[in-house]
Every structure is written in C-alpha cells, then in structure tokens.
Amino acid sequence: MEIILIQDVKSLGKKGEVVKVSDGYARNFILPKKLGIEATKQNLHELSVQKAAEERRLAQMLSEAEALSEKLKGIQVKVEIKAGEGGKAFGSVSAREISSALKEQFGFDIDKKKIVLPEPIKNAGSYTIGIKLHQKVTAKVSILVEAV
Numbered sequence: 001m002e003i004i005l006i007q008d009v010k011s012l013g014k015k016g017e018v019v020k021v022s023d024g025y026a027r028n029f030i031l032p033k034k035l036g037i038e039a040t041k042q043n044l045h046e047l048s049v050q051k052a053a054e055e056r057r058l059a060q061m062l063s064e065a066e067a068l069s070e071k072l073k074g075i076q077v078k079v080e081i082k083a084g085e086g087g088k089a090f091g092s093v094s095a096r097e098i099s100s101a102l103k104e105q106f107g108f109d110i111d112k113k114k115i116v117l118p119e120p121i122k123n124a125g126s127y128t129i130g131i132k133l134h135q136k137v138t139a140k141v142s143i144l145v146e147a148v
Contacts, residue, residue, distance in 0.1 A: 001026045002039035004047055009035050016047060065134035072108065072131065072139040077101050083124065083147035092120040093145055098129070102141075121145055 001023045005013050009030070013019045018039050021030065030036045037043050079101050082090045095115035102108045116130040116138070124147040131139045 003030055003036040004039050004043055005036045007035050016051065018044070018047075062134055062136065065137040068108075068133055069137050069139040072141055075102075075106060076126075076142040076144055077105060078144045078146060080146050080148045081121075081124065089122045089124070089147065092122045093143070098143060 002018055002020050003026050005015055005017050005019060008014050012021070019036075026036070026038075031038070077098060079093050079097055081093055084090060095112040095117055098115050098117075099110055099112040102110055110131060114132050116132055118129075121127055121143070124145050127143045127145065128140055129143055131141055133139055
C-alpha cells in the first residue's frame, strides 16, 4: 500500500513523501496514528498543490531576503561601548545591541539571532559582520564601535 506521510516517521520517511508499506503496517500503525494518508489520486493531487505553494513561499522569502541584503549593503552602524582608561572596554558589543542600533538608526527590524559575530567585539574600531537573512543570503554590514 502506498502512503503519503503527514509527519516525519523515523526509519520510514519525511513529511510529504510517498512511501510503500505493507497493508497491515499502514492499517494498524500509520493510519490510526494520523502519521499518513492513503495515496489516492485526489490526495496525490493535493500534495502536489501543497508542494507548489510551499515552493512559491520559499521563493518569495528568498527574494525578500535578497532585497533586504541590497538595502543593508553599504550601511555603517554606530555603536557606543563604555570604556575605561587606556581604551579598555567594559564588556563587549552584543548582537542585541547591534540589532537595536540598526532599528534606531535605519529602521531595520532584524532579529539578534540572525547577527553573526565571529568573535566578541571588545575594542573601539570598525568591524564587518554578517547578518544571515536566509539560508542562501548573508548580508555584510559595517559596525563602527566608539568608546564612551
């Protein structure tokens, strides 16, 4: 019997896949637990429509990320850090501070989890960081850290 998986099933397949299983396994395990549905013509057609809609949604997200990447190109964000004598900083500049500075200075609402800091920023100066907007799109932004 062919089954369309509704959820991921360990050692059988991922959501949306069409798998061939024995009739007893399908009737006694897959179907009662709502892990899959029978692969009829109508269900296969619905699956193809859902996959097409998902592909359009992913393409839309990719194009939005690329557009945002272009807007972020060439931006220099200014962040202040408290420093003592000799320019030694108290703490470091975090992704949260960079995210709030981007929102205040340019109006971009970017989640702090998307900001990639290769190493903590502990000194004043100019740095280039990456912002992972999509799986395939990473924007580069210049950060200017000023000691206060």
